[in-house]
Amino acid sequence: MFPRPVRPSWFDLGLASALATGGFVEAATGPTDVQPWIHVVVTAVVMMGLAWRRQLPLLAVTLALGGILIGGRPDTPFVLFAAMVVASYTVGLVTRGRRALVGLLLAVGPAFLGLLLEGSEPADLAAVAVLYGGAWVVGSLVREQTRRADDYAVEVAAIQKGDAERRAQAVAEERVRIARELHDVISHSISVITVQTQAVRRRLPPELHRDIEDLKAVEATARQSLAELRRLFGVLRSPGDRPPLAPQPGLDQLSRLVERTRSAGLPVEVVIEGDPIDLPPGLDLTAYRIVQEALTNTLKHAGPATAHVLVRYAATHVEIRVHDDGHGRRSDSGPGHGLVGMQERVAMYGGTLTAEEPASGGFAVTARLPMSAEPSLS
Numbered sequence: 149m150f151p152r153p154v155r156p157s158w159f160d161l162g163l164a165s166a167l168a169t170g171g172f173v174e175a176a177t178g179p180t181d182v183q184p185w186i187h188v189v190v191t192a193v194v195m196m197g198l199a200w201r202r203q204l205p206l207l208a209v210t211l212a213l214g215g216i217l218i219g220g221r222p223d224t225p226f227v228l229f230a231a232m233v234v235a236s237y238t239v240g241l242v243t244r245g246r247r248a249l250v251g252l253l254l255a256v257g258p259a260f261l262g263l264l265l266e267g268s269e270p271a272d273l274a275a276v277a278v279l280y281g282g283a284w285v286v287g288s289l290v291r292e293q294t295r296r297a298d299d300y301a302v303e304v305a306a307i308q309k310g311d312a313e314r315r316a317q318a319v320a321e322e323r324v325r326i327a328r329e330l331h332d333v334i335s336h337s338i339s340v341i342t343v344q345t346q347a348v349r350r351r352l353p354p355e356l357h358r359d360i361e362d363l364k365a366v367e368a369t370a371r372q373s374l375a376e377l378r379r380l381f382g383v384l385r386s387p388g389d390r391p392p393l394a395p396q397p398g399l400d401q402l403s404r405l406v407e408r409t410r411s412a413g414l415p416v417e418v419v420i421e422g423d424p425i426d427l428p429p430g431l432d433l434t435a436y437r438i439v440q441e442a443l444t445n446t447l448k449h450a451g452p453a454t455a456h457v458l459v460r461y462a463a464t465h466v467e468i469r470v471h472d473d474g475h476g477r478r479s480d481s482g483p484g485h486g487l488v489g490m491q492e493r494v495a496m497y498g499g500t501l502t503a504e505e506p507a508s509g510g511f512a513v514t515a516r517l518p519m520s521a522e523p524s525l526s
Contacts, residue, residue, distance in 0.1 A: 240287025398432030422461030442470035450474025
């Protein structure tokens with residue numbers, strides 16, 4: 149709907165002023181049965197109503213009608229005729245229901261009645277219907293179209309807001325999931341430090357008591373850190389979660405992942421380029437999860453397809469690419485929220501992720517993970 153401003157707009161004031169000027173010229177030069185000063189006063193009053201047409205549409209059409217009845221002999225002056233057309237359009241534009249019908253009757257009814265009483269030709273009646281009634285119809289159509297556009301804009305905004313909220317929720321859930329997995333990685337590493345420190349301490353001879361005390365301090369600090377990590381897990385865990393007994397997976401378990409995926413019905417081909425190296429545990433887990441999420445999405449959404457997994461080891465980074473020849477783009481889904489999860493994991497290590505539909509068809513996910521980046525959940 150068009151809003152009704154509190155004051156007349158500059159456009160309405162300019163339109164009324166222009167028509168008033170034309171009316172004053174007509175009063176001075178045009179043929180009329182009324183005195184010129186009456187024509188001037190009628191024109192001024194009608195144009196004042198026209199300036200407020202959006203705020204008081206029925207008053208504007210009523211004043212235009214009165215102006216035609218008073219100053220419209222022998223022929224309706226152009227400015228009064230134009231004022232009625234604009235007022236009729238405005239009534240259709242800004243009013244609804246009974247008010248709109250009343251405005252239409254005020255614009256068309258008296259003119260119809262006067263022409264019938266004068267025995268006018270049908271063409272004159274048709275002209276009134278087209279000009280005054282047509283202006284009202286155009287205004288109504290514009291109003292309805294604007295309402296539909298506004299409703300559509302509101303609906304689109306609501307959908308976009310819902311999508312943004314769902315994505316924000318997915319990101320938050322994925323970050324908690326990543327934090328839990330990093331907790332497991334760190335806990336496992338600290339456990340290894342504790343065990344190895346204890347083993348070294350026990351092998352030392354008694355005369356190295358200072359070294360033994362230092363190693364005991366390292367053990368105590370490591371055990372205290374493990375206790376704090378367990379408390380952290382209590383904050384991050386979901387109801388029913390328990391700390392995992394096995395370490396988090398890495399690319400060394402890629403063959404098991406591929407076999408499970410094949411058993412689920414998706415053919416998978418794997419290519420390893422470069423010399424495999426031991427990645428930092430968190431980075432290794434991230435690379436594994438990217439392959440896992442990509443294969444899961446392919447299995448769920450690609451339809452009959454074959455997945456191709458490429459792991460490329462370079463001096464400064466590791467590249468993961470999963471490409472299938474299925475149906476193309478698919479939505480986020482699954483416990484890791486699909487692409488959202490992969491984006492969060494890659495961003496944590498300062499890497500890059502692209503998801504695209506190659507010209508050859510299907511869908512491809514490519515991640516590039518630098519080996520020197522420090523993880524960050526910011």
